[in-house]
Amino acid sequence: MIEAKNVSLVYENGTVALRDVNLHIEPGEIVYITGPSGSGKTSFLKLLMGIEYPTTGRLKVMKQTMSKINASNIRRLRQNIGPVFQEFKLIRGRTALENVMLGMRFLGFPPKKMHEYAVEALKNVGLEHKISSLVDNLSWGESQRVAIARAIARRPSLIIADEPTGNLDIDNAMNIMDLLVSFRDQNTTVIITTHATHLIEGREEGTFIRIDNGNLSIERKGEALV
Amino acid sequence: MKSIxxxxxxxxxxxxxxFKIDLTSNILSILSIGLIxxxxxxxxxxxxxxxFIVETVEREAEINVYYKEGLSDTEISKLLEDIRSVEGVGDVKIVDEEESYLRMKDILGDExxxxxxxxxxxxxxxxxxxINIAESDVILSKLKQVENIEYIRDNKRVxxxxxxxxxxxxxVGILVVVAVGISTLMVVSHIIRQGIYNNRDQINTLKLLGAPxxxxxxxxxxxxFFLTLIGGLIASILLFVxxxxGYGQVELAIPFIPLPAADSLIRSIVTFTLVTSAILGIIGSLLGVAKQGEGFRG
Structure with missing residues (x-):
């Protein structure tokens, strides 16, 4: 699914975001990335989505070499990713359902199926009662759950969630984590970044990546992993 | 295609x-496009x-030859023969006083x-x-040499x-067409660019989600497309009225002026206006989206 060999990312202003990253992630794997703010977590996700390109090294995401990828392949790659952005990136003036469906409209789903998947995803995140609410009127936590519903409704091969639990209370945060992790059962790779280490401390399966100052340390737990 | x-x-x-996000600018744009x-x-x-008037006049090109008073029937017949023998002349016939009177009566109508x-x-x-209008100069100079002709009234000057x-x-029409084309394209592409700028966050999100x-x-x-089409529709309604x-006024004031049928004229101009507005709207929008550049892409 993801293969990184000696990948580094240095921004134009000289800031080193990632150093010499070597990593191999299989389909269906669950990956937790932790680290303090500014450690390089979001930069790593940007590399996976083709928002940034590696400065050196070779990064392959879903068989696409990211340094050589063209615009149309980036689009295709992103269509297979369910992203949950830190700042949600919901479309204002539209309902929760419209926002979730928006992520699926160009993926070739028939309208009925699209509606069914979107409603199901909103139910999964506990927002069935807010389907017709404008996202402008939703609370911070509800908006976050709409963003998650948008990511999961499109049945992606890879879910990338950047701080998906944000400022949620511990119970809701745990529920969201469990929901995201449950997608590995469908052979979906799930990558979650979080600064809240207590949310992953008790978890017994997965790849645990700690990023500090652009350097990665990786620990793998559980039988299902490579 | 399926996705569309x-x-x-x-x-x-x-x-x-x-349209609603930038309502005032869009309404003003529609009005200005409508006026254009x-x-x-x-x-x-x-x-x-x-x-149409020129074609009608040309199609019915004829000259009126007035002959000297007091000519005998034989002299008139000879004059008709002489006129017929001139190259480029078609039908030749005498219109007597009575017919002249009736024709004028027809032309004047209610008056x-x-x-x-x-x-x-x-x-x-x-x-x-x-006569053949293309040869009118030659025909007129030959007729002037025919005996017993007093005066020839032709509509060449008209x-x-x-x-x-x-x-x-x-x-002027070509200039207006070019001016309308350029100004419509500029108005529409500007509005579209403004819309793209106002919606840059949404566009960015769609790109991150992999939208084509x-x-x-x-x-x-x-x-x-709708901006210009509505503008074209407004122009069509104004033109119709x-x-x-105008037709009513012209028919009252100068009833003998040959005008094309109002219905078919309005139909063809309205069709032209709507089709042109739709095409210019699409081209203007394409220019607008093309100019958003690669900044939002990928």
Whole structure:
């Protein structure tokens, strides 16, 4: 699914975001990335989505070499990713359902199926009662759950969630984590970044990546992993 | 293609949202586009009407030959033969005083009662000569040499003047078409660029979700299409009202002027205006979305 060999990312202003990253992630794997703010977590996700390109090294995401990828392949790659952005990136003036469906409209789903998947995803995140609410009127936590519903409704091969639990209370945060992790059962790779280490401390399966100052340390737990 | 069909409702809704986001600018744009197209429709109508008049006059090109008074029947017959023998001359026939009177009565219509003011028929007989308009100069010079002709009335000067007017209208028409084209494209592409700027966050999100460029562009293209189409519709309504009113006025004031049928003229100009507005709207929108550049792409 993801293969990184000696990948580094240095921004134009000289800031080193990632150093010499070597990593191999299989389909269906669950990956937790932790680290303090500014450690390089979001930069790593940007590399996976083709928002940034590696400065050196070779990064392959879903068989696409990211340094050589063209615009149309980036689009295709992103269509297979369910992203949950830190700042949600919901479309204002539209309902929760419209926002979730928006992520699926160009993926070739028939309208009925699209509606069914979107409603199901909103139910999964506990927002069935807010389907017709404008996202402008939703609370911070509800908006976050709409963003998650948008990511999961499109049945992606890879879910990338950047701080998906944000400022949620511990119970809701745990529920969201469990929901995201449950997608590995469908052979979906799930990558979650979080600064809240207590949310992953008790978890017994997965790849645990700690990023500090652009350097990665990786620990793998559980039988299902490579 | 399938994705466009599936999402047509979404695209229309998005176009409506885009329209509402910048409501004042969009309404002003529609009004200015409407006025621009109204000017275009007026010029094209004038062009059409003048061309029709010139064509009609040319088709019915004829000259009236007045002969000397007191000619005998034999002399008149000889004169007819002499005129027929000139190259480029078609039908030749005598219009007597009575027919001249009746023709004028027809032309004057409701105003024909003024002829009753004359105690005697004021019209003289003449010879109506159909000619090939292209050879009118040669025919006229030959006719002037024919015996017993007193005076020839031709409409060449009128035709020349009409042709001059048509040429001017044609020139102005081409300028107006070019001006309308450029200004419409500029207005529409500017509005679209403004819409893209206002919606840059949404566009960015769609790109991060992997939306293809045509999917992102389509609502903006629809917005531009509807802006100009509504502008064209406003111009068409104004033209319809003005032409109906104008025709009524012209038919009252100068009933003998040959005008094209109002219905077919309005139908053709309205069709032209709507099709042109739709095409310019799409091209303007495409220019607008093309100019958003690569900054938002990928």
């Amino acid at each position: 069909v599936y999402n047509m409702g979404y695209f229309l809704k998005e176009a409506k949202t885009l 197209f109204f000017i275009l429709a007026l010029v094209i109508s004038g062009w059409d009407i003048m061309s 024909a009662h003024i002829l009753e003011l004359f105690e005697e028929n004021p019209f003289s007989p003449f010879i109506e000569v159909q 035709l020349d003047r009409l042709n001059d007017i048509v040429s001017v209208i044609e020139f 460029q045509p999917f992102i562009d389509f609502p903006f293209i629809l917005e531009g 003005l032409l109906n009113y």
